[in-house]
Amino acid sequence: MAVFTEVGFDAAAALIARLGLGRLTELQPIAAGIENTNYFVVSERDGQRLDHVLTVFERLSAEQLPFYLELMRHLARRGLPVPEPKADPEGRILLSLAGKPAAVVDRLRGKSVMAPQPLHCAQLGTLLARMHGAVQDFPLQQPNLRGLAWWEATVPLVRPHLAPEQLALIDAELRFQQALAASADYAALPRGAVHADLFRDNAMFDDGPAGPQTRLSGCFDFYFAGCDSLGFDLAVCLNDWCIDTATGRLDPARSEALLAAYEAVRPLGAEERALLPALLRSAAMRFWISRLWDYHLPREAHMLTPHDPRHFERVLRERIASPWPVAVAA
Numbered sequence: 001m002a003v004f005t006e007v008g009f010d011a012a013a014a015l016i017a018r019l020g021l022g023r024l025t026e027l028q029p030i031a032a033g034i035e036n037t038n039y040f041v042v043s044e045r046d047g048q049r050l051d052h053v054l055t056v057f058e059r060l061s062a063e064q065l066p067f068y069l070e071l072m073r074h075l076a077r078r079g080l081p082v083p084e085p086k087a088d089p090e091g092r093i094l095l096s097l098a099g100k101p102a103a104v105v106d107r108l109r110g111k112s113v114m115a116p117q118p119l120h121c122a123q124l125g126t127l128l129a130r131m132h133g134a135v136q137d138f139p140l141q142q143p144n145l146r147g148l149a150w151w152e153a154t155v156p157l158v159r160p161h162l163a164p165e166q167l168a169l170i171d172a173e174l175r176f177q178q179a180l181a182a183s184a185d186y187a188a189l190p191r192g193a194v195h196a197d198l199f200r201d202n203a204m205f206d207d208g209p210a211g212p213q214t215r216l217s218g219c220f221d222f223y224f225a226g227c228d229s230l231g232f233d234l235a236v237c238l239n240d241w242c243i244d245t246a247t248g249r250l251d252p253a254r255s256e257a258l259l260a261a262y263e264a265v266r267p268l269g270a271e272e273r274a275l276l277p278a279l280l281r282s283a284a285m286r287f288w289i290s291r292l293w294d295y296h297l298p299r300e301a302h303m304l305t306p307h308d309p310r311h312f313e314r315v316l317r318e319r320i321a322s323p324w325p326v327a328v329a330a
């Protein structure tokens with residue numbers, strides 16, 4: 001992030017105590033991320049150190065948040081490595097701090113791996129497929145709030161900042177995505193509550209038998225989750241985990257590792273496979289628009305570092321030019 005809301009030590013200590021997590025000993029603002037205010041919190045209970053993450057939600061409302069927090073709890077209770085939100089004595093996981101909605105969740109061990117190898121991508125593929133299985137009986141519904149309707153509302157806001165060739169691209173892609181969303185093939189895609197932002201920086205690896213930072217310890221930041229096609233979620237991951245950053249191309253070894261591991265748990269249907277190139281474009285478009293919006297219409301915050309929108313413009317152009325260069329196992 002960004003620290004949009006400065007949380008005082010005493011206020012955080014009172015919250016941690018109320019959650020039964022003992023005495024607060026450290027409160028450390030987190031610089032990474034762009035959406036919410038996050039702090040690492042360390043507390044001591046019965047002589048034991050406890051590590052959690054405190055999030056103050058800046059844009060999401062108290063009406064939208066139960067979906068994300070309940071989804072995390074659902075997945076954690078299914079044994080998936082997802083931070084579980086902590087409940088107060090009344091059983092509430094949606095809390096309040098500094099007059100804003102807040103949550104305290106488990107801190108995952110390890111670090112993000114920003115230059116992943118096939119072994120990292122494979123573990124991510126397995127986790128993603130397991131999550132797609134586990135959400136099939138998740139009862140809450142909420143649309144992907146960064147889906148097509150948001151693109152349609154946001155493209156007019158960023159258009160004044162674009163060069164002619166960018167305008168041509170964004171307008172044409174919006175038309176392509178509108179036609180895709182209206183198609184019968186798209187309507188037939190399997191759907192569910194998906195993460196929708198499972199980038200490398202939203203997963204952690206700790207040390208494993210294959211060496212330092214080789215074992216996936218979990219994924220976090222479910223605050224862009226929503227009901228969408230499972231294939232879109234997969235495309236978001238492929239576009240980030242398997243990319244050759246310089247060219248925007250998909251790296252065959254990493255893409256194949258991610259997909260093979262995914263399909264070992266949840267094989268893709270023929271309709272998903274056929275639409276994967278279009279969904280890779282959707283995933284590139286989604287983050288190009290959000291990055292343009294964050295970049296050109298920034299919010300006030302300390303430590304805010306917007307992501308580079310040109311990256312996803314390059315990725316989108318590449319996905320249009322080379323729909324699916326990877327030999328996907330049929």
Ligand SMILES: Nc1ncnc2c1ncn2[C@@H]1O[C@H](COP(=O)(O)OP(=O)(O)O)[C@@H](O)[C@H]1O
Nearest residue numbers: 001032033034035036053083106107108220221
């Ligand atoms: N549950 C967690 N376990 C470990 N680290 C976390 C956790 N949640 C957040 N973080 C850390 O905080 C950073 C920012 O979190 P993130 O959710 O990406 O912020 P934002 O919602 O503002 O984009 C992450 O890069 C990570 O280092």
Ligand SMILES: N[C@@H](CCOP(=O)(O)O)C(=O)O
Nearest residue numbers: 033034035197199221287307
């Ligand atoms: N992953 C997105 C932005 C969302 O930020 P996060 O820190 O919440 O993952 C991007 O890279 O544009």
